[in-house]
């Protein structure tokens with residue numbers, strides 16, 4: 001199947017630190033004119049060489065000023081969205097995908113080379129371990145095609161010139177978190193591939209079917225907010241069901257990947273390829289599993305559906321209040337509430353952005369992440385939410401086992417179902433959450 005993307009650069013080519021290229025200047029024509037120009041240039045070069053240290057410091061100051069002034073300007077204009085500096089850092093991270101992965105492969109080769117000669121001979125003659133490293137490096141070069149496509153779309157979307165990015169990346173050499181780049185790209189599989197369907201099928205129906213039942217068609221005008229939307233598949237599917245959806249995401253890496261994905265209106269389904277396992281060498285039955293290629297997107301975003309879907313960048317807690325107070329009919333949290341630094345902020349924000357009578361629907365684990373201020377158990381989450389004005393509705397038993405079967409207060413209102421997250425069933429590991437599902441109505445103002 002044809003791909004709209006350019007072929008990957010040959011894997012043997014030395015990866016560059018910064019892959020963004022500046023446009024080439026046109027060459028002057030005409031021999032006598034060109035001789036005069038050459039002489040002039042030569043003089044300028046001599047002068048420039050003498051002045052080099054001053055010029056360097058001048059251009060450094062100039063580019064620092066350019067980057068910081070544009071950073072401030074766009075941070076202001078985004079009114080609570082993603083700061084321009086963070087966006088540039090994520091773009092720089094995308095641009096360095098290949099360079100960063102090549103560091104890993106080089107290290108793997110170096111480690112292998114530490115083996116005694118006899119053992120290298122053994123591995124060489126039996127499993128050809130070196131060629132496995134090369135195969136993974138080649139597949140990473142294929143992945144880089146996707147990273148560069150995400151980068152190029154991001155530059156176009158945000159009106160950032162390659163020069164601005166290059167200037168930024170020169171000054172901020174260590175920005176761009178490669179693990180976040182890899183995680184964001186891996187989400188193409190969870191959200192937008194047929195392979196990820198087993199994962200979506202375990203968690204999406206609870207939310208989609210429940211909301212479709214609660215809000216009969218036509219659903220236009222029924223506003224749903226999906227905070228922590230990741231790569232946006234749940235938001236898209238809700239919009240496809242007729243809801244007016246606002247997806248919210250604060251990771252620039254996820255935002256870039258989601259924006260790229262939703263821009264793919266003219267590709268054929270399953271015409272792009274991504275190798276999601278390259279950076280995770282554990283738990284593989286065979287090298288084939290390490291090199292696994294996944295096709296995406298399983299569907300091409302529909303232009304009509306996209307008119308009902310808006311991505312709002314920024315922190316859920318600060319982005320919607322006070323101007324969107326009581327503005328949403330539904331807040332749908334999928335694998336989200338445990339990402340909170342302050343869970344009480346999340347609960348209060350959910351309560352505030354909902355209209356009176358609005359619905360909070362949740363599915364996900366309680367895997368507290370980075371430096372949470374408080375870590376509540378499930379019954380504590382529910383108790384606090386009830387105090388904030390939520391009434392918990394009976395949850396259909398088809399959505400999982402009753403988490404509080406023996407607790408009269410919560411019986412039948414919260415259900416748990418095994419759900420994976422970016423999990424490859426072909427690998428030699430089993431990792432799933434008993435994701436908790438509930439539907440609560442905001443009864444108090």
Ligand SMILES: C[S@@+](CC[C@H](N)C(=O)[O-])C[C@H]1O[C@@H](n2cnc3c(N)ncnc32)[C@H](O)[C@@H]1O
Pocket residue numbers: 190227228229230231248249250251254314315316317334335336339340
């Ligand atoms: C575990 S992921 C789940 C993504 C998606 N809901 C899914 O199920 O695939 C949590 C997401 O929430 C985002 N996130 C975390 N804190 C956030 C915040 N305060 N505001 C908006 N998004 C946030 C993260 O960047 C991440 O994409």
